[in-house]
Amino acid sequence: MKLVFKSIERDGCGSIGLIPEESEDMWHAYNLVAVGDAVTASTVRKVQTESSTGSSTSNRVRTTLTITVETIDFDTQACVLRLKGRNIVENQYVKMGAYHTLDLELNRKFTLQKPLWDSVALERVEMACDPAANADVAAVVMQEGLAHVCLITPSMTLVRSKIDITIPRKRKGFVQQHEKGLNKFYDAVMQAILRHVDFNIVKCVIVASPGFVKDQFFEYMMQQAVKTDNKLLIDNKSRFLLVKASSGFKHSLKEVLQEPAVMAKISDTKAASEVKLLENFYTMLQLEPAKAFYGKKHIERANEALAIEILMISDKLFRCQDIQQRKEYVALVDSVRENGGEVKIFSSMHVSGEQLDQLTGIAAVLRFPMPELEDSDAEGDSDSD
Amino acid sequence: MARHRDFRNRTFSDDYDDDDVYGHSVEEDSCMSPSDAAQWIYDRSRNQQIQFLQNHNNIQEETEEDLADTSFSSQERRESIDLRSLNLDEEDEAKLMSCLDELRNVIGEAVADNILIQTVIKHNFDFSKSLDDILNRKTKEPEVPKPELVKPVVLIDPVKAPVITTVENTPKVVATNLEPKTVGVVKGFKVGQDGSSSSQPQTPRDQSPCTERLSKTEQVDEIKSTPKVKENKVDANALYVNERGSDKDHLYIVVIGHVDAGKSTLMGRLLCEMGEVSQKTLHKYEQESKKIGKQSFMYAWVLDETGEERVRGITMDVGRAQFETKTKRVIILDAPGHADFIPNMITGAGQADVALLVVDATRGEFESGFDLGGQTREHALLVRSLGVSQLAVAVNKLDTSNWSQERFNEITKKLKTFLKQAGFKDSDVTYVPCSGLTGENLVKSPTEAELLKWYNGPCLLDVIDKFNVPERPVSKPLRLSINDVYKGTGSGFCVAGRIENGVINKGDKVLVCPTKEMAEVRNISINEMPSNVAFAGDQVSVTLTGVDMQNVSVGYVLSDPIQQVPVTTRFEARIVVFNVKVPITKGFPVLIHHQSLVESANIVKLKALLNKSTGELVKKKPRCLGNNCVAVVEVEVCRPICVERYKDVKELGRVMLRVAGTTIAAGLVTDIVNT
Known part of the structure; x- marks a missing residue:
């Protein structure tokens, strides 16, 4: 901009x-x-x-x-x-x-x-308006029969194509049906990549899957590229990055973005840092539950005590129709900043932002434990559904 | 821009085309024949009539049965009971649930829910007292109804029953399926009668408004044909006895364990020893595996058939094979051990009655498989959560430690403590030392001198033979969960899956859920053998017509068209959280595994945290769920799925929650939220 x-x-x-x-x-x-x-x-x-x-x-x-x-x-x-x-x-x-x-x-x-x-x-x-070059990354998360072709920009994750094909299982004497189904699936994913990924913009294409699906797919794609003499794929072979993911669903992108190999390539995108922050929050919740809170009421009370170290807030909250509410959230952000806390505004278009949205849209890691908050929450959660 | 359309220059007929959908007939577009339409269209009036006929049929049944088991009170005959009708407060309900769980652990599924509930309440939630009571009752009961119960079965369908020639055979079978069965028969009637909330709605949820369109004659035809179908369902038990009475029981056994424990090799060797694999094939495998320098995989190749699996030397999808023992027809489901393929393993385990856990006895190998992150633990927990209660543990590759008793004891001791925690009873777990590669102690008693010194137990085959076959809920409405869709030979396409409940006949109309499309069963085959009828517990492949192959996918359920499976996107479940790295909070994205279905879902509400042993309410609306806790949560799935309450259909009421390749929780569906 x-x-x-x-x-x-x-x-x-x-x-x-x-x-x-x-x-x-x-x-x-x-x-x-x-x-x-x-x-x-x-x-x-x-x-x-x-x-x-x-x-x-x-x-x-x-x-x-x-x-x-x-x-x-x-x-x-x-x-x-x-x-x-x-x-x-x-x-x-x-x-x-x-x-x-x-x-x-x-x-x-x-x-x-x-x-x-x-x-x-x-x-x-x-x-x-920040002119810093942004790293666009394409990611394909897949498992047998299911694939999502996504485009990851600094503040958005866009699912460009979802491929859902039923692949017959292997059964005695019918192995070729399984393999045929698999090839059909790989072909569909390859077409989706060709259609949706612009290699002029995209720095690298992450192919993630459990097991050997990614290797098999990559092999298939390169074979096809050679067969059909597809220059685009052959030239960009080095841009593909194979990583492990646990499934082909969209939220396994989170794991992909935490992968060190991926981090190195896209370290400047917001997506990866957001995933890490949210992960830290969860770790804190596990280790020291009195230092990690979510929900507006808890956060506000923690802020009153100047306890907030890192505030995570979804940008969805700022888009709300109610002007009064927006004002409240802005005031909260300002006050946290004033008190030396860090504020991270998550993009609700990323997987991590989606998760934060589900988690009331606001969460914080505190400087010191506040066990009294935990006890008083019986009536506190009633507003959120 | 709609506001600024240029109205004057518009041809209005264009507009009408897309707006006037309501007054527009669907049939005009797609030129469907009325008979086709009848398949797809659901109408209330027809169903009421069907319902009436069904009730009518059952009224007679009911009276007969009333005579037969007058000793049972009406309460007792109900199989499941709505907890809400008992007017318990939350704490009592929680106590009750925990007591029930404990009782189930001890007595299994043999006694109906309501009896348990009654007893528990009678003894004021005292577990041990009510257990005594139930056990005492159990020993008394079978004697009373047995002689009387034989009659109704024969009475119901005198034409079919006489085929039962061996007299001593019949009572035996009837005696095993005493109570739930007779109750199940009148289920359709009961639902209407007591009006308690039930998973099977009497009228389908998606009624089509266009009732008038259906021609009258069609309606009559439909009604005429339905009683015929119904009849089959009513005497499902008799049919079952008739078809399977003399046959060997089918037993589905899933083989689980850490990667490279030797599951496929053990099973391949077993099949070879049983003579299920021809010498020629085996020789071929031997030559080929030698060629790529992996001779030790020759037996595994019997089950690992795809090129990929053979090259990598690991199982990736569930392999299937069968053999017969003295008393049983055993179907092996060879699950993959690799962590990445646990979804496939869950599919396999969901179809199994019992499990065989294979552990590698080699020093270091067992430890790595058993330690945190190894699949030995996860698999065992998974199969237990999937409802498998009988387990055999094959301590494999014991030849590598020279058949040392010390090693065997060390392993069994470790496993025993763990399996107890996982919820297996000691009496249901058998340990067998063996070696898959050498074939020691598989089908014949051991010959190895070192092993003979200290082992005199059964060989693996005997252990498999000794498993109890669980009871098959034959008389409940049909539920078949699909785990494979493929093109068969001939017309239509095939779906494969396991019948959880009920009976499926050739020619039956079934409802494909959650899309709710009607289909007709053209062909049934059980383990590649064509058959006219299949029963609960069977692994079948069914040829369907009337639906498009594109519209059916893995995880769908074939359901009885009248007593349908509930379809929902949101349900409440009681979950047990396993070891998790990060706590579960609201909005946690998970993958839900339900039978063969994998779907992404969110935990939308944490309702209550319960005490692990007593089931009492500890905290309402907890902030997060940590390790090893029990909680009630609400789950929202991205797409509608078919689930049942656990108390209605056990197999369809179990869910697994997984995140990032690890299982974080297992749950039972307690309530289905209508959306």
């Missing part, structure tokens, strides 16, 4: 101009825009004009509109952000107060005006 301008008043209101450059920036934009903000962007609108004789013509006009956002829609697969709201700036084609839906486009500037730019939002802008 490119930052065009930034004009923020002392009281926190103001506007920022941004140019999204890649699909991931849409995710950042999605996390920035909240209901009630004003967004200005260029868009296409079909305008009908009625001539004096009563005949009407309609034509598409490109114009710049400013709307107050009412609904926000994010398509994770296509990475498209749709903002719907009412027009608030006079325009020669569109009446004031008329509804319009903005599709934010890549490489076109949009301006976001907020009544209050809080620290979390500003941090998000900073992060989005």
Whole structure:
């Protein structure tokens, strides 16, 4: 993302101009825009004009509109952000107060005006505009009959393709059916890789599976590549990385990202560090349960005691519709930072973020044990389902 | 952009096409014949009639049976009982559950749940007292109903029963399946009568609204044919006796153990000694294995058939073979030992009645397999959690330590303590020293002088022969869990799996769940032998027509179309947590293994932490679950699956939870949350 301008008043209101450059920036934009903000962007609108004789013509006009956002829609697969709201700036084609839906486009500037730019939002802008080269990694987690082809970007894990094929088991005299099924499966995975992985962007392709599936698959793929003279695969052979995973389900990506070989390759992605943090939290919960807590109430009380060392919070909490709630979470983040604690905002698009979301979305490792929190939780958990 | 459509220039007929789905007939599109449609369409009215007929049939049955076992109170005849109807508070319920578990450990499945519950309550949750009571009752009972019970079985279907020629044969079989069976027969009736919550809904959940579409004649046809099918189900017991009375009992045995313990070799050798493998094949294997320098694998090749397995020298998928002993027809399921293939092993173990644990006696090898992280422990825990209670332990490769008694004792001592913890009773575990490669003490008594010095127990084959065959719930509604889908010869396709409950006949209509599609059974074969009927406990492959092969996958269940298997995405389970590296919290992503099904799931709620030995409630809504605790949790699965409450169908009520290649917990389904 490119930052065009930034004009923020002392009281926190103001506007920022941004140019999204890649699909991931849409995710950042999605996390920035909240209901009630004003967004200005260029868009296409079909305008009908009625001539004096009563005949009407309609034509598409490109114009710049400013709307107050009412609904926000994010398509994770296509990475498209749709903002719907009412027009608030006079325009020669569109009446004031008329509804319009903005599709934010890549490489076109949009301006976001907020009544209050809080620290979390500003941090998000900073992060989005960080020019550091991002490491995109493709990962294929597979087991016999099931594979997920995923794309891991710094703040998102996108499942590009899921392959689920029933492979007949081996049985007396029917071994070839098993092998045929297996080949069909490998072929499907290979096609998915060819279709969804762009070797210009992707640094490495991780192939992970239990047992020998990954080796067998890799062998099959290379054989096929040689057979069909597929330059793309042959040239990029060195980019494939075979690792062990326990299953072909999506959440085994977590294990893959903890693998030292993978860590070395993608150390700068958020995904790997998040997995590690969450793992640390769980280890703490096992060893010293009084030093690891989750759930809003516990965390707030721990914060009152200035006990929080590392706060993990899912960005889903900041996207909530309720402005009051968002304010509370922002205040919590600010206060933890003020008191020397570390705050990690997890992306809910990663596997670890998904898990944190399930775990009330907020968790913390404390500096010192607070056993009194543990005892008082009988009524505390009732709010969460 | 919907708001800004150009309405004036629109052709409205285009719009109607996609909007007007409701008034649109499905049949017009897909030109289905009415008879085809009848297969797929479910309607309430038809089922009510069926239900009525079924009830009607059963009313007569009921009276007969009432005469037969008037000695039982109506309470006693109920097989399972809804705990809620007892109005217990939570603590009592927990106590009750723990008592029941203990009792089950001791007496197994022989006594119906409700009897246990009654006794336990009577003795105010005192385990030992109620055990005494039940055992006393057990010894008394069989004598009373035995002579009377023989009659109804014959009465129900006089046409079929006379085939039982050997008189002394019949009473024996009937006596073994005393209570649950007679109860099971009237189950369909009972459900309607007492209105207690049951897993089998009377009317299918997904009723189609288009009842009128069905032609009248079709309906009548359906009804006419149903009683015929029903009849078969009613006298399932008689049929079972009829078909299998003279046959040898089928016993499914899963072979488990650490990788390279010699499971496949032991079984391969056993098969060779039994004469199940031709000399020619064996010679071929010997030559080929020699060629790649792995001669010791020649016997393992009998079971490891794929090229991959042979090259790597490990079993990857469950191998299958069978042989006959004096009293039994034994089907071996050779499970892979490698940690990566535990999902396959679970599939195999889920189909087994008993287990054979193979341990490597070589110094160092046994220890590495038995220590934390070795598969000896995990496998043993898994099979126990999957409901296997009888175990034989083959102490393999004892020839490497020169048949030393010391070594044998050392191993058995270690295993004994562990297996006791895992929940195996000492009396149900047998230890056999043997060697798979040399074939010592497999089918014949030992000849090795060193071994003869101190061992005079049975050989492996005798141990297998001595296993008890568990009772088969033949008369319950059909449940067949699918563990393989493949193209057979001829029309349709085949699914293979184990019948957990009930009977399946050629020509039966079955419901493929969780997709709830109707299919027809074209062919049945048991262990590659064609058959007209198969019973609970059998490993069968069934040729289906009426559904597409694409729409059936491993882990699905074939169910009785009327008493359907519940389909859900969320259920409550009581779990036992094994050794875990990180504690289980809310939102923990796990893989759930249920029969052959593997599905990703989340633990969405930690409901209660229970005391491990007493089952009392320790803490409500715990923050996390640590090692070795017992808890009640709610699990949400990504896709709908077929589960049953443990008290209804045991096999379909067991789940395993696994994370990152290790088993973290085993659970029993206590409640199914309707979604």
